[in-house]
Amino acid sequence: MRNFLIVSLLFLSVGCEKTKITNNDRFASDQQEMLTHLGENLILPSLLDLESKTASLSTQANAFSSELTIENLALLKESWRLAYIQWQVTAFYQFGPALYEGFISLNIYPANTLLIQDYITSGTYDLKTAGATLAKGFPALDYMLFGYSATESELLVALSGNQNAVDYIKNLCANIHETVSLVANGWKSDQGNYVSTFSNNLGTSSGGGISLMVNSWSQYMEAHLRNAKVGTPNGNSVVTSERFGPFPEKSEAYYNSSITLDLLKTSLQTLYNFYMGIAPDGTDGKGLYDYLKIINAQNGTLADDYAARIRSAQTETDQLNPLFTDAIINQGTEVTDVFNELKALVALLKVDMVSALSISITYADNDGD
Amino acid sequence: MKMNKLFTLLVVSVLITSCNRDKENTYTIPETYQFSDKMGNNTVSFSGQTTRFNQLSEITTYMKTANTPGVSLSETQLLEMYSNNSGLGSTYFSVMAGAAGKQLREKTARNEPLIIGRFDERFKNIATISATTQTGVYGAQLGSPGVLQSGTSAYLVNDKGAEYTQLIEKGLMGAVFYDQIQNFYLGADKMNLDNSTSVDATGGLYYTAMEHSWDEAFGYFTEVIDYPTSGTDRFWGKYSNLVDPILQTNSKIMLAFRTGRAAISNKDYSTRDNQINIIRGELERVAAGAAIHYLNQSIIQFTDDALRSHYMSETAGFIETLYFTNTSTAIISGTSLDNMLLKLKDNTGAYNFYEITLQEIVALRDDIATAMGWSDIKLDL
Numbered sequence: 001m002r003n004f005l006i007v008s009l010l011f012l013s014v015g016c017e018k019t020k021i022t023n024n025d026r027f028a029s030d031q032q033e034m035l036t037h038l039g040e041n042l043i044l045p046s047l048l049d050l051e052s053k054t055a056s057l058s059t060q061a062n063a064f065s066s067e068l069t070i071e072n073l074a075l076l077k078e079s080w081r082l083a084y085i086q087w088q089v090t091a092f093y094q095f096g097p098a099l100y101e102g103f104i105s106l107n108i109y110p111a112n113t114l115l116i117q118d119y120i121t122s123g124t125y126d127l128k129t130a131g132a133t134l135a136k137g138f139p140a141l142d143y144m145l146f147g148y149s150a151t152e153s154e155l156l157v158a159l160s161g162n163q164n165a166v167d168y169i170k171n172l173c174a175n176i177h178e179t180v181s182l183v184a185n186g187w188k189s190d191q192g193n194y195v196s197t198f199s200n201n202l203g204t205s206s207g208g209g210i211s212l213m214v215n216s217w218s219q220y221m222e223a224h225l226r227n228a229k230v231g232t233p234n235g236n237s238v239v240t241s242e243r244f245g246p247f248p249e250k251s252e253a254y255y256n257s258s259i260t261l262d263l264l265k266t267s268l269q270t271l272y273n274f275y276m277g278i279a280p281d282g283t284d285g286k287g288l289y290d291y292l293k294i295i296n297a298q299n300g301t302l303a304d305d306y307a308a309r310i311r312s313a314q315t316e317t318d319q320l321n322p323l324f325t326d327a328i329i330n331q332g333t334e335v336t337d338v339f340n341e342l343k344a345l346v347a348l349l350k351v352d353m354v355s356a357l358s359i360s361i362t363y364a365d366n367d368g369d
Numbered sequence: 370m371k372m373n374k375l376f377t378l379l380v381v382s383v384l385i386t387s388c389n390r391d392k393e394n395t396y397t398i399p400e401t402y403q404f405s406d407k408m409g410n411n412t413v414s415f416s417g418q419t420t421r422f423n424q425l426s427e428i429t430t431y432m433k434t435a436n437t438p439g440v441s442l443s444e445t446q447l448l449e450m451y452s453n454n455s456g457l458g459s460t461y462f463s464v465m466a467g468a469a470g471k472q473l474r475e476k477t478a479r480n481e482p483l484i485i486g487r488f489d490e491r492f493k494n495i496a497t498i499s500a501t502t503q504t505g506v507y508g509a510q511l512g513s514p515g516v517l518q519s520g521t522s523a524y525l526v527n528d529k530g531a532e533y534t535q536l537i538e539k540g541l542m543g544a545v546f547y548d549q550i551q552n553f554y555l556g557a558d559k560m561n562l563d564n565s566t567s568v569d570a571t572g573g574l575y576y577t578a579m580e581h582s583w584d585e586a587f588g589y590f591t592e593v594i595d596y597p598t599s600g601t602d603r604f605w606g607k608y609s610n611l612v613d614p615i616l617q618t619n620s621k622i623m624l625a626f627r628t629g630r631a632a633i634s635n636k637d638y639s640t641r642d643n644q645i646n647i648i649r650g651e652l653e654r655v656a657a658g659a660a661i662h663y664l665n666q667s668i669i670q671f672t673d674d675a676l677r678s679h680y681m682s683e684t685a686g687f688i689e690t691l692y693f694t695n696t697s698t699a700i701i702s703g704t705s706l707d708n709m710l711l712k713l714k715d716n717t718g719a720y721n722f723y724e725i726t727l728q729e730i731v732a733l734r735d736d737i738a739t740a741m742g743w744s745d746i747k748l749d750l
Contacts, residue, residue: 100727100731101727102671102672105672105727108672128728130722130723206749369535
């Protein structure tokens, strides 16, 4: 045994690689606790909730297509609204199964209405191809249910003479539900069990749990929350402080803009809950906020700074007119304030937090070619 | 006790092979790619390779001007640059690139007409589609060529989303630079040349023919002797550096080139042959690793037409490169590559980055990772 020890020591002291204790090793159990809590208590329950809402959506679409009535239309619209809001709650988790099932493609807007009309006319399309991105998901349904005809009764008339269009609505809903189910199944412990893969994927390599989660979060914050929801319709430039616009037609849920602000508010509240580690049932466990405290990021100040920033983005958003398209036309400055808060959140996340967590941004390939 | 002795022996032998490789030989392996004869004359020369690097850089820069809608490219100019005016020297190049006698066209897949024809067609096609774009219009979509835009990036693509600039640049990195290393300069013919007399000592060429072959292979990997201290900005030096944090290819490739060159100068051919295998294998890892990297990027940016097309086109170029891995060491065979590329193509056999599904991209990423034995690191690339 003693000889063995000597040999081992020899090996260690003359080996090529020096062994060093990194933060990864020191905080491994904190990492695991955080990833487990987020996976089991936030991500998976949110996805299960969404799965049941998209199941209703698909059921309502079938009912509507077999009986085109005002009542069925109202039920379909309501199930679309509930699923769309719940989608916001899961939208921060675009990694793992979500990445591979194209979860984000369910909400890329504005929808390409010409492409949708082409698909309806020809009846031949594959909603899974890359080229169908702007003709599917919640934005395409927004157009079909609220923008295809001027009034509900005109919509019923238009659809009753156009089976391809009715099928299109049905296929959109089926595609949403199928995609969501695949993502949810990927996380379930009795199926893909990503919930376990995730909580055991420790370390700070780019394939590690924290890096995958923070990268997908950052990308979502930047491209979808800051730009698509706010900056793009309001005409804010990321580069300069100039404002071009507004472009109401580029806003989320444009054809039913009474829910646009709800979608944004849900998104911001989700951001807060996710960051703090607050589960849908109210359980407050270990989130990134707590983890940043544990690793003493920026001498302990970063965790609270970020939480305060999210709160001010929410406060700014509360100042807006309930109708978002109205807000960007008449309250451009106030919307710009929200945009600026989101810009600050992205900067803090991409620079300060990423560096404090010892990871790097991997979704932007800046090789310049 | 017996066990302990065996273990000690094991540890010691590991140390020798992993840390002190140069001490196994009686000659020294320099820290950089710098070699001289007994009189102190520099024997390293690969300026022709650097000239071809410059040619491909200047062609690529020219092609990218058409990423601005309204800018059209000249087919005549592109084809003249590809052959450097049939080797006579093209005035479209700067003096760093236009030297007579050096060209990319005749070096393409060792002058194989079918592959050259593929690049001729890509040059013609990019010129044709560039002429259809209109200033300020970012209007490409399935069925219409044009420029796609995402943020501050813009890419000229054909009617199926393929970006010829990437297919040409990455394609020629494979069909010229990679192929010349894998199959020409490190191949049997070039490694059986004379290794006892200077090619032309009175004319200042102090290297032997075999040493020079080795240098020319090296010159197609990097233009600097101190890689990766510098030389990480273009072609294989750049992409080795891209995958290096995961695959450690920079040091492996450089050590193999330096060791092999020292071995040749010391007529140690078994060491040289081992280095040939290492270089071939590591270059395949760079190309496969870069392909996986861009597939990962394509997955992340799947819903962004501009970025997806750009990354998928880079991927296609790197997969096409893998056809040129020397068959004696290749992990991924030509038949497997045919099957992989099918996932990127539509039923007419053309690359189609609109009709592709996310599942096909993920499957292709996983196929390459499985073949290379990288299932555990594929997300890191």
